[in-house]
Amino acid sequence: MKNSRDQLKRLRDKLLHNWYLKLFSIVCAVILWAVAYSIENPVTSTRFTNVEVTFLNTEVLEENGQVYAVLNNSDVVRTVTVSASRTIIDDITDSDIEVTADFSKMRLDGTVDLTFTCTKYEGNVTFSASSSVLELEVEDKMDRYIRLTADVTGSAADGYIISGSTIEQNQLSVSGPESIVSSIATARASVVLEDATENVVTYADIVLYDSDGNEISQDRLTLGSSRVRVTVEVLKTSTVPLVFEVEVTPASGYLLSGEMTASAREITLAGKSGVVDNVTEIVVSGEEYIVTDATEDVVFEIDIDDYLPSGVSRADSGESGVITVTQPVEEVYEAEITLNTDRIAISNVPEGYIVQIADEVQASVVVSGLQADVEEVSASDIAVSIDVEAWMEDEDLTSLVDGRTYDIPAEYTIESEAVEIVSGSDIAILVTEEIVED
Numbered sequence: 001m002k003n004s005r006d007q008l009k010r011l012r013d014k015l016l017h018n019w020y021l022k023l024f025s026i027v028c029a030v031i032l033w034a035v036a037y038s039i040e041n042p043v044t045s046t047r048f049t050n051v052e053v054t055f056l057n058t059e060v061l062e063e064n065g066q067v068y069a070v071l072n073n074s075d076v077v078r079t080v081t082v083s084a085s086r087t088i089i090d091d092i093t094d095s096d097i098e099v100t101a102d103f104s105k106m107r108l109d110g111t112v113d114l115t116f117t118c119t120k121y122e123g124n125v126t127f128s129a130s131s132s133v134l135e136l137e138v139e140d141k142m143d144r145y146i147r148l149t150a151d152v153t154g155s156a157a158d159g160y161i162i163s164g165s166t167i168e169q170n171q172l173s174v175s176g177p178e179s180i181v182s183s184i185a186t187a188r189a190s191v192v193l194e195d196a197t198e199n200v201v202t203y204a205d206i207v208l209y210d211s212d213g214n215e216i217s218q219d220r221l222t223l224g225s226s227r228v229r230v231t232v233e234v235l236k237t238s239t240v241p242l243v244f245e246v247e248v249t250p251a252s253g254y255l256l257s258g259e260m261t262a263s264a265r266e267i268t269l270a271g272k273s274g275v276v277d278n279v280t281e282i283v284v285s286g287e288e289y290i291v292t293d294a295t296e297d298v299v300f301e302i303d304i305d306d307y308l309p310s311g312v313s314r315a316d317s318g319e320s321g322v323i324t325v326t327q328p329v330e331e332v333y334e335a336e337i338t339l340n341t342d343r344i345a346i347s348n349v350p351e352g353y354i355v356q357i358a359d360e361v362q363a364s365v366v367v368s369g370l371q372a373d374v375e376e377v378s379a380s381d382i383a384v385s386i387d388v389e390a391w392m393e394d395e396d397l398t399s400l401v402d403g404r405t406y407d408i409p410a411e412y413t414i415e416s417e418a419v420e421i422v423s424g425s426d427i428a429i430l431v432t433e434e435i436v437e438d
Helices: 004-014 019-040 058-062 388-394
Strands: 044-054 064-071 074-083 095-100 113-116 124-128 135-157 162-169 171-175 186-196 200-209 227-244 247-250 255-258 266-271 282-284 290-294 296-301 312-314 320-325 329-331 333-339 344-347 353-356 363-369 382-387 405-410 410-414 420-422 427-433
Touching: 058 064, 058 410, 064 171, 074 095, 074 113, 113 124, 135 162, 135 200, 135 227, 162 186, 186 405, 247 255, 247 320, 333 382, 344 353, 363 382, 382 388
Parallel strands: 044 095, 135 186, 227 282, 247 290, 344 382
Antiparallel strands: 044 074, 064 135, 074 124, 095 113, 113 135, 135 171, 162 227, 186 200, 200 227, 227 266, 255 329, 266 312, 296 320, 333 363, 353 427, 363 420, 382 410, 405 427
């Protein structure tokens, strides 16, 4: 046992002999190893470009009824520099670099710090980057329903019209930033036609517009539908005459003063070719168009739509279908016309007599008709004649008294068919016996 203790003592003395030199040797060895390792595996850097930022906890904004927009393209970091030892750097690819922004840590000014990690060597690398924050614009979310209409442009082929359009849905749900959603004035599904001859069914993109007619970008909006089914009706057209069976009888002392007039004498119809081709005219008739004892112009306001056959409509359906039909009525106009005696023809004078117009005799006649027609009549248009024998027969006279003046009815005639003779004055004639020389 004494020998064992002596051996241990000798071993301890050897280990502790010049211990500081031995410790220095160990330290130097470690340093030399580190220097050698750094020479063989130095710290170096590599650069990654256009690294996209991954968003975390975005539901925080959704729960608060808010939406966001990224500002200044800050969701992409232009350059990320990674530093690590060469053996690590050589093993890192761009898929190992992750940049995240935690929305739950967003500041009041809308910025979020970016966190840089290397999924393969976490803790063994350091980062430097061209940007360190995500910049956001945050505002309240708005939900609306917008009336959806079809916007049909272009044209149908000759002899056809675009009659109208129907849309599969007339309401569009839109959600997004309040500033954008509140500016939406209309939502339209646009369809462009070219020489169409039949109905067109298509799916059209939905476009949003503000009150000034400017298109609104949908990048930050969520729409219930981006396209909608639109049906455009295309009809064949045909132009046909309008026939108005109107009967107007003027009251006593009145006349029809001209032809019936109408605001339209023909109409362009639209319908399916098998229907519209069979319509040759539109007839307007009925008891409501029979008027008696008229003392003024008779005016009918006719809604032509009431007289169109089934399956046919007016091509200009956007305008009024009311047609005004007028039958002018005018009070009879009378005028007195004075005639010179040289226009009086005397006939059938009994033998043995000489008849001549008495001195200072004037003939006058009253004519009637439409004022415009009466005012055109002159004395030269009227002929006056006296039949002496016929007058004597009516008066049961067999002879005449020499030197006596008689008032004899005259016959008045006028060339105008539009004007009538109402009355004419008697003509005073002077009768003398014819002297027969032996």
